[in-house]
Amino acid sequence: MDIPGFIIVARQHGRTTYACEACPGRTTLNPVEHLQSRTHLINASLVQPIPETLNQDTQMYAAVTGSEPEDTALAFETIDMSSGNPENSDDDEVIVPTRTTELSIFNPNQFQEVEFEDEGNWDDSIFEAVNLVQGTALEMYLSLLNEAVNRNTLSHWYPYQNQEALIGTLMQGYMRCSISRSMYSQMRLILSITGLELPHWNTIRNTSESIRMLLNFNVMENESIWNHKCFSLSIPQILEQEISNPYVHPHLDFYPEDPNGRNIFKLSQSKKWREELGPNERVQMAVSNDKHFYIFEPTQLKSGKVVVPVYFYKMNNEIYAKCTKPFISPTSHDAKVLKIEFEGALEFTSDRLQAIKVSEFKNIYSEIIWGNFGKLAEACKSLIWEIGNEIPLTLPNKWRFMSRGRVIRHMPINLYCDDTSGNISKQFNKHVSFYFTLSGLPPNVANQEFNCHFVTTSNQASVLELADKITDDMNDLATGGHVAYDYELGQDVLIMSVVLCFQGDSPMHAEVTCTHMPNASLNSCRMCKLKAASIEDRRSLQYIQHFIGRDTQGHVCRPSPKTWKETQTTAKYLWRLSKTEPKTVVDRMITDLGVKDNINKQAMDIMREGNDQQLIEKIRRLDNEDDQDQLFSPIMRLKGYTC
Numbered sequence: 210m211d212i213p214g215f216i217i218v219a220r221q222h223g224r225t226t227y228a229c230e231a232c233p234g235r236t237t238l239n240p241v242e243h244l245q246s247r248t249h250l251i252n253a254s255l256v257q258p259i260p261e262t263l264n265q266d267t268q269m270y271a272a273v274t275g276s277e278p279e280d281t282a283l284a285f286e287t288i289d290m291s292s293g294n295p296e297n298s299d300d301d302e303v304i305v306p307t308r309t310t311e312l313s314i315f316n317p318n319q320f321q322e323v324e325f326e327d328e329g330n331w332d333d334s335i336f337e338a339v340n341l342v343q344g345t346a347l348e349m350y351l352s353l354l355n356e357a358v359n360r361n362t363l364s365h366w367y368p369y370q371n372q373e374a375l376i377g378t379l380m381q382g383y384m385r386c387s388i389s390r391s392m393y394s395q396m397r398l399i400l401s402i403t404g405l406e407l408p409h410w411n412t413i414r415n416t417s418e419s420i421r422m423l424l425n426f427n428v429m430e431n432e433s434i435w436n437h438k439c440f441s442l443s444i445p446q447i448l449e450q451e452i453s454n455p456y457v458h459p460h461l462d463f464y465p466e467d468p469n470g471r472n473i474f475k476l477s478q479s480k481k482w483r484e485e486l487g488p489n490e491r492v493q494m495a496v497s498n499d500k501h502f503y504i505f506e507p508t509q510l511k512s513g514k515v516v517v518p519v520y521f522y523k524m525n526n527e528i529y530a531k532c533t534k535p536f537i538s539p540t541s542h543d544a545k546v547l548k549i550e551f552e553g554a555l556e557f558t559s560d561r562l563q564a565i566k567v568s569e570f571k572n573i574y575s576e577i578i579w580g581n582f583g584k585l586a587e588a589c590k591s592l593i594w595e596i597g598n599e600i601p602l603t604l605p606n607k608w609r610f611m612s613r614g615r616v617i618r619h620m621p622i623n624l625y626c627d628d629t630s631g632n633i634s635k636q637f638n639k640h641v642s643f644y645f646t647l648s649g650l651p652p653n654v655a656n657q658e659f660n661c662h663f664v665t666t667s668n669q670a671s672v673l674e675l676a677d678k679i680t681d682d683m684n685d686l687a688t689g690g691h692v693a694y695d696y697e698l699g700q701d702v703l704i705m706s707v708v709l710c711f712q713g714d715s716p717m718h719a720e721v722t723c724t725h726m727p728n729a730s731l732n733s734c735r736m737c738k739l740k741a742a743s744i745e746d747r748r749s750l751q752y753i754q755h756f757i758g759r760d761t762q763g764h765v766c767r768p769s770p771k772t773w774k775e776t777q778t779t780a781k782y783l784w785r786l787s788k789t790e791p792k793t794v795v796d797r798m799i800t801d802l803g804v805k806d807n808i809n810k811q812a813m814d815i816m817r818e819g820n821d822q823q824l825i826e827k828i829r830r831l832d833n834e835d836d837q838d839q840l841f842s843p844i845m846r847l848k849g850y851t852c
Contacts, residue, residue, distance in 0.1 A: 212227065212240050214229065214230050214231065215227040215228065215229055215230065215240055216228045216230065218236060224238055225238070226238060227240050227243075229243055229249060229252075231249060231252045231253045232248060232249055232252045368419075368420055368423055369416065369420075370416070373405065373406060373407050373408060374408055374412070374413070374416055376405070376407060377393075377397075377407040377408045377412075377413045377416075378413055378416060378417060380393060380396060380407070381393055381410075381413050381417075390410050393410055393413075394410060397409075424446075424450060425446055425449070425450075426442060426443075426446060426447075426450075427442075427443060427446070428440055428441075428442065429441055429442070429443060429678070431677075431678050433670050433674035433675075433677060434674065434677070434808065434827075434831075434839055434840075435670075435674060435811065435824065436823075436824070437667065437669045437670040437674055438669075439665060439667055439670050439674065439675055439677075439678060440665065440666075440667075441643075441664055441665035441675070441678050441679070442662075442663065442664055442665070443682065444622070444645070444664060444679065444682040444683065444686070444706075445682060445685065445686055445691035445704070447662050447664075448620055448622075448647075448686070448691065448693065448704050448706060449691060449692075449693035449694075449704070451620075451647060451662075452618060452620065452693050452694070452695055452696065452702070452704060453693060453694045453695070453696050454696065455696050457647075457650070457654075457660065458695075458696040458697055459697075460649075460650050460651060460654045461620070461647065461649040461650060462475070462477035462523070462649040462650075463492075463618050463619050463620065463649060464477070464492055464495075464521060464522055464523040464528060464619065465477055465478070465479070465482040465483035465492065465522045465523065466478045466483070466522065466523045466524065467483060467522050467523070467524045467529075469524070474651065474652065475650075475651045475652060476623070476648045476649075476709065476710075477523075477648065477649055479648075479709070481709060481710065482621060482648065482709055483520070483522050483557060484520070484556065484557035484558070485851075486707065486849055487849055488504070488505070488553065489687070489688070489848070489849075490687055490707045490848060490849035491504070491520065491521075491619075492504075492520075492521040492522070492619045493521075493606065493608040493617055493619070493705070494521070494606075494608065494609075494612070494616070494617045495518075495521045495528050495530065495567045495570075496567075496616060497528075497567045497568055497570045498568075498570075498571075500570070500572075500573055501573070501609070501612070501614075501616070502518060502530075502567065502570050502573060503518070503573075503605065503606035503608060503609055504517075504518045504519055504520070504521065504530075504606065505517060505518075505519070505551075505553060505593065505595075505602055505606055506518070506573065506574040506593075506604060506605055506606050506609075507535060507549060507574045507577055507585060507593070507604075508532075508570050508572070508573065508574065508577075509570075509571050509572035509576070509577045510565065510569050510570060510571055511569055511570075511571045512569075515535060515537070515577060515585075516530075516532035516533065516534060516535070516563070516565065517532060517533050517534075517535050517551040517553075517593075518530040518531070518532050519531050519532065519533055519553060519555060519562060520557055520562070521567070524564075527566055527567075527568070528566070528567040528568075529564050529565065529566055529567065530564070530565050530566075530567055530570075531557060531562040531563070531564055532562065532563050532564075532565050533551050533552050533553070533555060533561060533562055533563075534551075534563075535549050535550065535551040535593075536549070536550040536551070537549050537550075537579065537585075537589075545582070545588075546588065546589070546590060547579065547582055547585065547588040547589045548589065548592075548594060549585075549589050549592070549593045549594065550593075550594045550595075550596050551593065551594075551595060551596065552595075552596050553595040553596070553598075554595065554596075554597065574586050574604055574605060575605070586604055589604070591603055591604040591605075592604065608690075608703075608705075611689060611690055611703065612690070612703045613703075615692070615700075615701055615702050615703045616695070616698060616700075616702045616703070617690065617702065617703045617704075617705060618693075618695065618702045618703070618704050618705070619705055619706070620647060620648075620649060620704055620705070620706045621647075621648040621649070621706055621707050621708070621709035622645040622646065622647060622648055622683075622706055622707075622708060622709065623645060623646045623647075623648050623655075623708075623709060623710050623711075623712055624643065624644075624645050624679070624708050624710070624711050624712065625643070625644045625645060625646070625661075625711075625712040625713060626641065626642070626643050626644075626672055626675075626676075626711070626712075626713045626717045626720075626721070627641075627642065627713055627714065627717060628640060628641050628642075629642070639668040639669075640666055640667065640668045641666065641667060641668075641670070641671070641672050641675060642663065642664075642665070642666040643663075643664040643665050643666070643675055643676070643679060644661050644662060644663055644664060645661075645662050645664060646660055646661055646662070647660065648709040648710075664679060665678065665679070671720075671807065671808075672717060672720040672721070672807075673720060673721075673807055673808045673842050673843060673844070674808075676721070676842075676843045676844060677843040679843075680843040680844065680846060680847045683706065683707065683708055683847060683848065684846070684847065684848045686704065686705055686706040686707075687705060687706065687707050687848035687849055688848065690703040690704055690705045691703070691704045691705075692704075707848060707849035707850070708847060708849065708850050711850075715727065715728075718735065719735075719805075720807060721842070721844050722735050722776070722844075723776055723780060723804050723805055723806045723807075723842055723844075723845075724803060724804065724805065725800075725803060725805055729744070730800075730803065731743070731744070731800060731801065731803065732802075732803025733747070734768070734771075735771070736770060736771060737767065737768040737769065737770050737771060738768045738769050738770070738771055739755055739756060739768045740768075740803070754766070755768055772851075773845075773850075773851045776804055776845075777841075777845050779802050779804040780804055780806045780809055780841055780842070780845070781841070783795060783798060783799060783802070783804065783806075783809070784809050784812075784813070784840065784841075786798060787813045787816070792813075792817055795813065806841055806842045806845075807842070808840065808841055808842050808843075809840055809841050809842070812828050812840050815828060816828060828840065
């Protein structure tokens with residue numbers, strides 16, 4: 210029999226299984242009891258206005274019984290069932306608790322026998338049997354509707370349904386702190402004696418999934434170069450949540466700070482953020498008088514002077530710009546066209562840069578009038594030339610296009626990686642995990658556990674395999690940004706980010722910097738070219754002098770620094786060498802040059818062994834394509850990163 214509001218999904222053994230249109234994923238054998246259930250009434254209140262829902266529920270009830278709703282009976286609602294196919298349901302799935310009266314495990318009269326085709330595990334399901342509130346469906350509906358509204362707007366436990374749901378989620382745990390389903394069921398049974406009625410395991414899992422959907426947290430799957438499955442969270446989505454978090458945002462710095470050598474305690478005061486990021490990775494814009502000013506764009510001051518900002522930073526709680534004076538003159542081939550030249554490669558501390566408060570800025574590049582030439586942007590054909598660079602920059606700054614009028618927030622991160630060696634059980638020794646904290650947070654806030662964000666883990670993939678997806682996420686943030694809601698501004702902004710620094714122990718640093726372990730290496734320093742001819746030479750006087758940076762007279766004599774570009778060039782040289790030279794020669798060169806890319810080293814070993822034809826073909830294909838970078842450490846293509 211067709212019943213309004215229900216869909217027939219199966220007929221088996223003389224029984225008809227219905228699916229309620231107002232309760233997605235739920236099936237029932239008894240529509241009458243389902244209409245009066247607490248779960249259905251709440252779902253119906255969220256789907257339709259009150260009068261329509263009441264009429265619909267009454268009509269559906271009458272279609273089944275031929276009368277108006279009367280006293281309610283026991284109702285059982287299963288959860289997590291796939292609509293349309295009862296065979297997809299979990300045999301262990303149980304009943305959603307909807308009781309409003311206290312149950313006792315010592316009073317069997319509170320339960321009513323119900324026939325089940327699959328009895329399941331009664332240790333799990335006994336506490337899911339419930340008595341519905343006595344009264345008419347109308348009275349229940351109005352009461353539950355008010356309760357649902359109050360819960361959504363006033364509950365201290367939101368987004369959890371109640372305190373018990375939060376406790377159950379915390380008990381279930383996460384990652385390597387999680388407990389098994391049977392352990393949770395046993396603890397739940399024990400705690401029920403005290404009157405604490407925790408939700409069922411499936412309910413907790415559904416709650417966690419709902420919260421992930423609410424926060425837009427998606428677990429992403431990708432395959433590494435060596436065919437290992439890797440799972441990770443999205444860094445852009447995590448940053449999106451953090452900038453909209455009212456507990457985090459007030460502590461964040463979005464501009465590097467110049468402390469003038471005093472009271473230095475946080476990473477926003479670091480030289481790396483303030484001075485050493487490249488032109489495309491540093492802070493791109495600042496706001497003054499509701500106008501957005503960008504680096505490498507001509508800007509007119511209130512005094513009428515035109516400058517070109519090169520760096521933005523904070524000093525004494527005010528936003529400053531390090532600016533250079535542009536050289537503006539007519540071109541030699543056309544006197545009506547202007548050529549704008551400026552010094553863009555100057556260091557932050559250069560005396561040719563002038564520190565100017567952003568509050569002194571008046572006009573953006575498109576508003577500047579240059580005498581009889583009219584608008585400066587039109588007179589220069591929207592081109593600006595950096596001295597020493599043969600290719601001009603276009604106006605406006607590309608980030609002005611990408612922001613589409615939004616404020617740009619600069620949110621670099623500190624990336625951290627470690628394995629779990631040293632744990633007592635040893636069962637997690639092979640797991641490698643990546644985390645990060647926000648560089649803009651002061652240490653006392655960043656060190657709190659909830660500000661340390663998990664990204665990915667694996668017990669099969671190596672450090673550099675896991676880093677591949679992280680590199681892709683960070684490069685997207687560094688080149689295109691990510692739109693997010695800003696709690697302070699109350700509007701959408703564009704987030705850009707880079708990896709400001711990498712944190713880890715010595716083995717992890719060796720992985721990401723493509724170097725050897727320093728304790729037994731001829732090249733024992735990752736920052737400079739300190740080198741010994743042999744392990745025995747590390748005890749020599751000459752090596753010790755180089756180690757401390759002094760010559761025989763005590764004068765400063767430091768080894769020359771390493772550069773990330775040299776490391777990349779050396780790694781590619783070793784790969785070419787491996788195609789023609791035997792293994793002993795290549796290994797000796799790896800030791801002598803002090804560069805060891807573990808991704809590329811594994812590719813060398815696979816090609817030499819010749820056992821895995823699938824991987825060999827993959828390596829050859831990548832080696833012949835423009836995307837040869839995949840055969841090397843993903844850190845080498847990470848934007849803005851320098852060791």
